[in-house]
Amino acid sequence: MRIGIIGAGNIGATLAKHFRRLQHTVLIANSRGPETLAELAKETGATPVAIREAANGVDLLVIAIPMKSVPELPQDLLANLPPKSPIIDTGNYYPLRDGRIPDLDRGLAESAWTSRHLRRPVIKAMNNIVSDSLLKKALPRGAKKRIALPVAGENAQSKKTVMDLLDAVGFDSLDAGSLSESWRFQPGTPAYCPDPTIKQLPKLLERAKRDKAPASRDTAAKLMAKLPPDFPPQELVRVSRLSAGLDLLNPRSWFALLHLLSVAIRSR
Ligand SMILES: NC(=O)c1ccc[n+]([C@@H]2O[C@H](COP(=O)([O-])OP(=O)(O)OC[C@H]3O[C@@H](n4cnc5c(N)ncnc54)[C@H](OP(=O)(O)O)[C@@H]3O)[C@@H](O)[C@H]2O)c1
Numbered sequence: 001m002r003i004g005i006i007g008a009g010n011i012g013a014t015l016a017k018h019f020r021r022l023q024h025t026v027l028i029a030n031s032r033g034p035e036t037l038a039e040l041a042k043e044t045g046a047t048p049v050a051i052r053e054a055a056n057g058v059d060l061l062v063i064a065i066p067m068k069s070v071p072e073l074p075q076d077l078l079a080n081l082p083p084k085s086p087i088i089d090t091g092n093y094y095p096l097r098d099g100r101i102p103d104l105d106r107g108l109a110e111s112a113w114t115s116r117h118l119r120r121p122v123i124k125a126m127n128n129i130v131s132d133s134l135l136k137k138a139l140p141r142g143a144k145k146r147i148a149l150p151v152a153g154e155n156a157q158s159k160k161t162v163m164d165l166l167d168a169v170g171f172d173s174l175d176a177g178s179l180s181e182s183w184r185f186q187p188g189t190p191a192y193c194p195d196p197t198i199k200q201l202p203k204l205l206e207r208a209k210r211d212k213a214p215a216s217r218d219t220a221a222k223l224m225a226k227l228p229p230d231f232p233p234q235e236l237v238r239v240s241r242l243s244a245g246l247d248l249l250n251p252r253s254w255f256a257l258l259h260l261l262s263v264a265i266r267s268r
Helices: 010-021 036-046 066-071 112-116 129-137 155-171 179-185 201-206 213-225 233-243 251-266
Strands: 002-006 024-029 060-064 087-089 123-125 148-152 171-174
Touching: 002 010, 010 036, 010 129, 024 036, 024 087, 024 155, 066 087, 066 112, 087 112, 087 233, 112 179, 123 155, 123 179, 148 155, 148 179, 148 201, 155 171, 171 201, 233 251
Parallel strands: 002 024, 002 060, 060 087, 087 123, 148 171
Antiparallel strands: 123 148
16 A cells, blocks of 8 residues: 555654555655655655655555644645545644643544544544554454554444554454544543453443543643653553553552652652
8 A cells, every 4th residue: 555644753653664564655744844754764664755745645644643733734635635545543632732622622522623624534543552552562363462443433444444454563453433432542531542452442442431531631641741751651551551440450550550650759
């Protein structure tokens, strides 16, 4: 496939690596221009391009930028994107990072908001896995601990394309319904970043509480802001698993929680 990625940070760069490993052609763009992506190009074999070029004639487009940047995307970004090419939105809303977005504060699903801005349907996927897990925890089909990711959207064919791609990359996936249901794996929900298996994921989605998620998201974001950038990402995953009710008997999870709290308190 010919895949465009807008955003070359944690998620965009990780996906570029995976897609290139699978021999796909990858066009990748950031906000500062292709000349700033030479190193990533060398490392991955992805081709750095200008933003519009990333969506030009590709079979799949991934949007991996902060929510606050979505309205800054060019109005004619999708002019040359074939109508059948799916768009994956990996975005999450963090008011602490993105500022307040009233429609999202009123409960509109985050990817529905992105879809409105793009004036095209999108598929929500890969927003609820930390980039470290996305990079390092891909496993072959059938592996016992293979992570399962929810995929939401309206178009069945687009969802299938995305789910097949996830399988090739190394993840199980679950059809999580339409975009209006995708709040179930937004920040602050049990399915947000605990690296569940396909057996665990449906229960986590069921247990999501729409009215409680924003407060949990903001508490987590405040805590995260106190951590140094090199805080071990897999300890964050262990804490996410604990708060999702997984691994409650695993001492390593509790150590991770104590470590996180002690670092956060010390950084006050
Ligand atoms: N980090 C994670 O573990 C993770 C996991 C799942 C989902 N997500 C979500 O995925 C999205 C991306 O996260 P990230 O961690 O990859 O972000 P990041 O590391 O901060 O990278 C953001 C990328 O977006 C680019 N960008 C920003 N504004 C742009 C614009 N107007 N046009 C084109 N490119 C633009 C940036 O380019 P410049 O550097 O040139 O500005 C940068 O390459 C966020 O919504 C995040 O919440 C993140």
